[in-house]
Amino acid sequence: RADSGITDLASTKGKKLGFADPDSTSGYLIPNVSLPADIGAPIAEFYSETGFGGGHENLVLGVLDGTWDVGTTFGSGQGEFSEGYTSGNLRIMVDKGLLDMDDLVEVWQSPIIPNGPLMVSNKLPAETKAQVTAFFKALPETDFECFDAFTAGGYTNFVDAGQPLYQTIIDARKSVIGG
Structure with a gap:
């Protein structure tokens, strides 16, 4: 405070x-x-x-x-x-x-934390995965109001991301739970 x-x-x-x-x-x-x-x-x-x-x-x-x-x-x-x-x-x-x-007073900021990913099950057909991915990537242009509400505002788009972006999070989680 x-x-x-x-x-x-x-x-x-x-x-x-x-x-x-x-x-x-x-x-x-x-x-x-x-x-x-x-x-x-x-x-x-x-x-x-x-x-x-x-x-x-x-x-x-x-x-x-x-x-x-x-x-x-x-x-x-x-x-x-x-x-x-x-x-x-x-x-x-x-x-x-x-x-x-x-x-409030801010006394510390963590290193940058990437936002959680939107994922599609590997069990889905490739065509379905591509459709879901295309839908979300296009959402800022097709329905910005929906995109803005979904992301809680202040964002501009979704981008492709892979494990390297989340490796710090993975390593941190492993340090807490072991393994």
Whole structure:
């Protein structure tokens, strides 16, 4: 919170850190593996307590009500912080009237996290996979309103992506679950 006295990452030492959800890439996985390098210590040693806030929106509300001193959530990092960025949980909460960004201070941003992929089952016929892929890639031009709603706004298109784009996420997940 802006009134907490926390102004930067160093000033979060000894505080209670809330993660959004154990299954969240942005709200747990990436902070869990990236934050230690930036704080110079294991999370369990740097923070007095950690836990989960029950999802991104609930975690932010928990920071606002003092349950957590620091919390993880997702935002695009593009555009204005004061508006909750162009997309993500912060922007959704601002747009719903649940959050005034002046009540928060940003103390850390993770490395870039690619958006989750849209996938098609390999069990489908090649023609069906091609049709589904073509539909989504054309959506920004064929029905921008639908595309904008589907992506929660602020995006321009879909692009082809393969495993290399997600390798950091794969490696981070393996470091948490083993294997």
